[in-house]
Structures are given as structure tokens and as C-alpha cells.
Amino acid sequence: xxxxxxxxxxxxxxxxxxxxxxxxxxxxxxxxxxxxxxxxxxxxxxxxxxxxxxxxxxxxxxxxxxxxxxxxxxxxxxxxxxxxxxxxxxxxxxxxxxxxxxxxxxxxxxxxxxxxxxxxxxxxxxxxxxxxxxxxxxxxxxxxxxxxxxxxxxxxxxxxxxxxxxxxxxxxxxxxxxxxxxxxxxxxxxxxxxxxxxxxxxxxxxxxxxxxxxxxxxxxxxxxxxxxxxxxxxxxxxxxxxxx
Numbered sequence: 485x486x487x488x489x490x491x492x493x494x495x496x497x498x499x500x501x502x503x504x505x506x507x508x509x510x511x512x513x514x515x516x517x518x519x520x521x522x523x524x525x526x527x528x529x530x531x532x533x534x535x536x537x538x539x540x541x542x543x544x545x546x547x548x549x550x551x552x553x554x555x556x557x558x559x560x561x562x563x564x565x566x567x568x569x570x571x572x573x574x575x576x577x578x579x580x581x582x583x584x585x586x587x588x589x590x591x592x593x594x595x596x597x598x599x600x601x602x603x604x605x606x607x608x609x610x611x612x613x614x615x616x617x618x619x620x621x622x623x624x625x626x627x628x629x630x631x632x633x634x635x636x637x638x639x640x641x642x643x644x645x646x647x648x649x650x651x652x653x654x655x656x657x658x659x660x661x662x663x664x665x666x667x668x669x670x671x672x673x674x675x676x677x678x679x680x681x682x683x684x685x686x687x688x689x690x691x692x693x694x695x696x697x698x699x700x701x702x703x704x705x706x707x708x709x710x711x712x713x714x715x716x717x718x719x720x721x722x723x724x725x726x727x728x
Contacts, residue, residue: 490556497612507622522637539581562671569599590647600625642716
């Protein structure tokens with residue numbers, strides 16, 4: 485298997501293998517490190533440069549991933565458009581890192597952390613270490629999560645219940661559009677046509693199409709937990725773009 489090869493023979497990804505635990509460990513390490521250096525980052529005069537660097541790295545990895553799909557002749561309208569929840573979160577994170585928009589933060593905080601964490605814990609991934617796709621998958625999902633935490637712990641942004649409601653509205657407006665695209669191209673974006681082939685949370689939510697309704701409740705519960713954990717508890721200073 486080459487780094488950009490089309491086959492994953494002899495290097496097939498298995499959930500909770502050594503390669504999977506390594507990626508989970510990398511996520512935990514990044515979160516702990518970000519928490520420990522949050523004070524230093526708040527005082528840094530290079531925040532803009534850091535944000536732009538991570539935005540460019542995310543965008544570059546995703547563009548490279550699509551070029552790889554073209555190279556191995558696997559880029560298809562049915563599964564390669566940026567319409568998965570984590571793909572949407574990725575590009576919203578890129579926009580957030582460039583613009584520092586509180587509106588974008590309000591949405592990507594919930595769908596980014598909730599969706600990317602679920603993806604890391606139950607990944608739909610076939611290529612294991614040391615393939616490019618392995619690094620692309622885990623790097624992008626880890627940066628989606630840590631970017632939202634960075635804006636929370638360093639920039640001082642906080643999720644609100646109103647933002648939670650806006651995120652639910654955003655997803656429900658998006659839902660019929662994604663379902664139409666799935667019907668048009670025979671795709672399964674956001675698993676709205678069928679469950680994934682591997683074990684996932686969806687297996688506990690009933691048969692199609694009822695699990696889609698169950699997902700509404702699960703999403704609200706996860707978002708509510710995130711809001712409770714990270715909501716504003718006392719006056720905190722938001723580091724505005726012009727300050728760093």
C-alpha cells in the first residue's frame with residue numbers, strides 16, 4: 485500500500501485498533517494541550533496568524549482529499565460533494581478561522597464537536613495508518629473539534645441556548661435539500677437514505693426512516709449537553725479580532 489494508493493489491502497482500518505486508539509489519544513492530547521496553554525494564547529500577538537495557518541491546513545487537506553479521489557477514480561456525485569455533516573463543519577470551521585464570526589461559531593460549535601466526536605469514535609473509514617486517508621480523516625476531525633474549543637477557551641466565545649435553537653433550525657432547513665440531493669444522485673449524505681454499513685449510534689435508533697426522527701432528539705440532547713458544559717457562567721472577556 486502506497487501513501488496515496490487506491491487499495492487498503494493489508495492496511496484495512498479496524499475500530500479500536502492500535503491505529504484508532506492512537507488517533508483518539510491525539511485528540512485528547514490536543515484538547516489537554518489547548519487547555520493548558522490557553523492563557524499563553526490569550527496573551528499572544530499571533531492569534532490571527534495561527535488561525536489563518538489552521539484554516540489553510542484544513543482547506544488544503546480537504547482539497548488534497550478530493551484530488552486523491554479523482555486520482556483513484558472514486559470522485560462521485562453520490563458521495564464526494566461536501567454535504568456530510570463533518571464536511572459542512574469543516575468548511576464552516578475554515579470560515580470561522582478566517583472571519584472569527586460569532587454566527588458561524590454558534591453553529592459549528594454544536595455540529596462540529598457533536599458530529600466530529602461521533603465520527604472519531606465510530607469512524608466510517610477503510611484506510612488505516614499510514615495511508616493519506618487515515619491522516620486526512622483524523623486530522624480534519626480533530627481540528628474541527630479543537631477549533632471550536634479554541635474559540636471558546638481562547639477567544640472567549642460561548643454557546644447559548646439561542647445558538648442551540650439556531651443550529652437545530654439550520655439542520656432542519658438543510659435536511660430536505662440533502663434528501664433531494666440523495667434522491668437525485670442515489671447518495672447517502674448524512675445517512676439520510678440508509679444506515680452506514682458498520683456499527684454506529686444509528687443502529688439504536690430504529691429502522692429507516694424512523695431513525696431520522698430519532699436523530700432529532702439525539703442531536704438536541706448532545707447539543708444541550710455541550711451547551712450546559714460550555715455555557716457562560718460568569719463575565720468573560722471576548723478577544724476580538726482587532727485585539728490580536
